[in-house]
Amino acid sequence: MKNSGLRFTFLGGVNEVGGNQILLEDFTYNVKIFLDFGINIKNFNEHFERYEEPSSVKELIKLGLLPNAEHLSIENLYTNYEASKSQEYIDLETNVDGVLITHPHKDHFYGLSFINRNIPIYTGVFTKKIISAYSKCSKVSICNNYGGLEWNLFRTGDVLNIKGLKIIPVHVDHSIPAAYGFIIKTSGGIVVYTGDFRMHGPLSAMTQDFLKEITNKDLGKIDILICEGTHIHRGAIESENNVEKNIEQLFLENPYDFFLVKYGRLDWDRFRTFSLIAKKHGWKFIITEKDAYFYYLMNKDKIYESMKNPNIIDDDHILILSHGNAKYGWQEQIRQALHKKKKGSRFIKYNEIKELERQFLFYITSVPRDIIKKINPNLKGAFISSSIDPYTEEYIDNNRTLTRYFRQQGIPSYKVHASGHAMPHHLINFINSVNPVYLIPVHTEHPLFFKTFFKNSEIEVLVPDKNDEIDLN
Ligand SMILES: [Zn+2]
Secondary structure, eight states, rough: OOSSSEEEEEEEESSSSOOOEEEETTTTTTTEEEEEEEEOHHHHHHHHHHHHOOSOOOHHHHHHHSSOGGSSOOOOBBOOHHHHHTOOOOOOOOSSSEEEEEOOHHHHHGGGGOOOTTSEEEEEHOOOOHHHHHHHHOOOOOOOOOTTOEEEEEOOOOOOOTTTEEEEEEEEEOOOEEEEEEEETTTEEEEEEEESSSSSTTHHHHHHHHHHTTTTTGGGGGGEEEEEEETSOOOOOOOOOHHHHHHHHHTTTOOSSSEEEOOOOHHHHHHHHHHHHHTTTEEEEEEHHHHHHHHHHHHHSSSGGSSSSOOTTOTEEEEOOOHHHOSSHHHHHHHHHHHHHOOOGGGEEHHHHHHHOOOEEEOTTSGGGGGGGGSSOOOOOOEEEEEEOTTTOOOOHHHHHHHHHHHHOOOOOOEOOOOOOHHHHHHHHHHHHHOOOSEEESSSSHHHHHHHTTTTOOOOEOOOOOOEEEEEO
């Protein structure tokens, strides 16, 4: 048994995009923590059909979607699921001191349902809000069970202290709000874990804040940089600004009466871009009730200035698709919020879509595919598919299938793109600025690319396989 030094065990998220599960053990502080506890969504979707659920933790371990703790120096990582069904958590003692979650994409947090309830969860205030909103809007299941978890919430500027191990969370820009990176002051040196980030989004200043904090002279040399590398090998020159400009251009020459648009549900920036354009040109923007609820929550807390607009209550060009009586608490909440402000007329039913001209219709799988049959058949439309990182989201129809389907309906497809992940040159600049002793790429299918690229540099690239341990003294 080691009594000093560091050990990293890469249980998920290496040689693959997402499903990050990194066990960090600091033997001097006697601390064991997880950096993210996600599930690789691509692999998950390969094993489970839409709406299908695993039967047990064991099944997920067997499929390699959750770590097999038996081979590790940790005890009782998982909750006693049978007992947790009754919401009574009687989990055994564990030697895991915490699970740190960088951001609310499923490939970073989806394993939390299974965690032993004696393990504290550390995440951002708003990160937790989004996880809870997801949970409230999804059916109760083995994968959607956050009852009994002990949350420890932070904001940028806080310093976490786990048995003397200090962790500094700093916000970063990503395709979802409330994303963080961590600076960890271990007994073996400074470790930086980026989570997912980008430099080309509207809030890139936040990623710069993270970099500023990392390169702060008081911190000294960074020993280990665990860096996301989704797009290290390939990038498109892109920005959210360009998305807006390109759609504006389309409007200048626009022969269409409506657009079906598709983007990640919680991609606030994309929502804002489409909604702004709709408003500017006097079009309606139609979203589902569930989306309205998410955006309403974001408006309410508006952790960034840019989250004030669009405003679900005030913006009358936003219509909300609903039908039937409210079945769930969240539905009740969004309906009441609008009715209270006398905005109830902004709810529209599926059969009322026919009466609309000039509309944007937010389209993901929560809207039935035959939605276009509800649109006035005399109108001409186009489909705009916007980047959805398929490894972060719930099950989503793939673009090829959709494009084929729309082609048969006489609806051309477009792509506008701005990813949630840094482009190659941004990653390279970031890594060079951090200038760590060791670089460990995660969240990428091309970790060896880093090795090749940095081969003549002073930075030593380590490329662990899944379940590999890296010991540092
Ligand atoms: Zn992400």
